[in-house]
Every structure is written in structure tokens, then in C-alpha cells.
Amino acid sequence: MNLPPPRRHGLRFSIGDAVILIVGVILAWWLHSQGNEMWWIVPVAVGHFFLFCNVFMVWRRWEMLWAGALVLNVLFHAAQGQLGWWPACGWQVPVTLLVIGLQMRSPWYHGVWAERVNPRLRDYLDGRLS
Secondary structure (H helix, E strand, O other): OOOOOOOOOOOOOOHHHHHHHHHHHHHHHHHHHOOOOOOOHHHHHHHHHHHHHHHOOOOHHHHHHHHHHHHHHHHHHHHOOOOOHHHHHHHHHHHHHHHHHHHHOOOOOOOOOHHHHOOOHHHHHOOOOO
């Protein structure tokens, strides 16, 4: 009988993560060097992917809500002719902080600092939360 792998907490980092981050940096640099005003979208998306999946272990539904907010935010600012990073990121950072804050208050939180902020971490790790 195959047992599920033990649950873990804290920061996750793998070779695949490093490759994705490096490719993201290269792509953003290339887009910027080509004069593409939307170059900043790559580090925003890749950076949040890393933050949400590897650092704070954000639930997929929160990730999808964040991504939807980003798309609407960028579309709104692009329609206004504001293609630089500051207008959209100025509105997106509070959304990011809200998502991370909500995740960290959850009894299922198992990202960085989980030992300090989640009194039910052991219940999560032992599979006692439904």
C-alpha cells in the first residue's frame, strides 16, 4: 500500500524553481531591451508564482483570484494608456498582501513562519484538518 508523502512546511526551492526564475529574468531583460513597455509583467507573474507556490503556499483559489485581479488591473491601466509597472503594481500589491495575509491566518497555513503564526500547524501536518 502506498502511503501519501508526509506533509511539509516552510520554504520550498528546487532546481526547477531556479530554472523558472532564471528564464523569467532573461525573458524580462530581453523584452525590456526590445523596448516592450509590458516587460514588467514577466517578473510580476514569475515572482508571484514563486511567492505563492514556494514561500507562502497559497491556495489555488487565492492564486486564481489574484491572477484575475492582475488581468483586470493590467487591462484597466492599459486602456488608460498607462503601460508602465507602477500604476498596475501600485494597485496589485495590496491584493498580494491581502491574499498572503488571508492564507497565513488559515489553520492550513504551512508556508514560511508557519511554526510562529499557525497554532494548528501540527494538526495540518498530521492530516487532522478536514
